[in-house]
Amino acid sequence: MKRREFITLLGGMAAWPFPTRAQPSQIVRVAVLRSGASSPQSPRMEAFSQGLRGSGYTQGINLSIEVHYSDKGAASLRDLAIEAVRSDARVIATFGDLATRAAQEATKTVPIVATADDILGAELVSSLSRPGGNTTGLTLLSTDIVAKRLEIIKQLLPSLSRVSALWDTSAGALQLRSAEEMAQSLSVKLHIVEVRSSDDLSGALQTAMSSHPEALFLFSSPFLASLYRPIVDFAAAHRLPAIYQWKEHVSAGGLISYGQNLAAVWRHAGVVVAKILNGANPAELPIEQPTKFELVINLKTANALGLSIPPVILIRADEVIE
Secondary structure, three states: OEEEEEOOOOOOOOOOOOOOOOOOOOOEEEEEEEEOOOOOOOOHHHHHHHHHHOOOOOEOOOEEEEEEEEOOOHHHHHHHHHHHHHOOOOEEEEEOHHHHHHHHHHOOOOOEEEEEOOOOOOOOOOOOOOOOOOEEEEEOOHHHHHHHHHHHHHHHOOOOOEEEEEEEHHHOOHHHHHHHHHHHHOOOEEEEEEEOOHHHHHHHHHHHHOOOOOEEEEOOOHHHHOOHHHHHHHHHHOOOOEEEOOHHHHHOOOOEEEEOOHHHHHHHHHHHHHHHHOOOOHHHOOOEOOOOOEEEEEHHHHHHHOOOOOHHHHHHOOEEEO
16 A cells, blocks of 8 residues: 555644744745555544644644555655655654654655654664754654563463464564563463564454464554554454553553553644744754653443452553443
């Protein structure tokens, strides 16, 4: 899938003052590049636009946001990034390591605001404090988070010994290594199932069941996150406990999630884009790291699975959906 979409968001257009750099007659273009099977779903673009509005950039008045997405790999994303450069995008906002690398291959001059799983470990920048080049942004610390996510599912299911894990191969091996090390320390056998495109998902889920898992685990990935609905449905149909990346997956019927607040991440990406539109140099903008993580549990799903949530997890939960 290879798509470009124009996002129009209504509401609040007159509520923010305009910065002197961006008058209503001066439309600035921002491109969003993401690995995924579909356009970014709520609350992503709403939050991203809110971050920009805080500095006076409003869609349809002095701002044009173009969304590019593909689940066909690096070459497809690079073509979309080149298209964004040719359309005079002032900034390219990327989500995921693969999209960031594709944008870096497409341009050395257009600023890139990356929201990456592990921006330093993936060697997308040379330093967190002074990233250099044309890339800055946020790192989601996913290498550490996946290990913590596996530890949480073990706490939820103390007798857990077999877990099937869906891995987006384009996300690289850093998360994989971290999860395997944690699995070994927890005496859990981790069955890694590769997912390369949305067409692979059905077969991957069937392969995941072949090892008779006691739980399903999702690695952090914009691409996998875009496929959450069929994954949630599959887990429910097979009465399989599963742990996800975002709260929104739990709100849709998933059992449990651990990670950053999705809206806050996209909103902050918009804030960083606005800084660059206002003249900041990406080479000198430090990479920012999350400071808050949220644990969310769906008790209705737990009851449907016949699970009793241990008190240690309920006490730690930031939100319990009943």
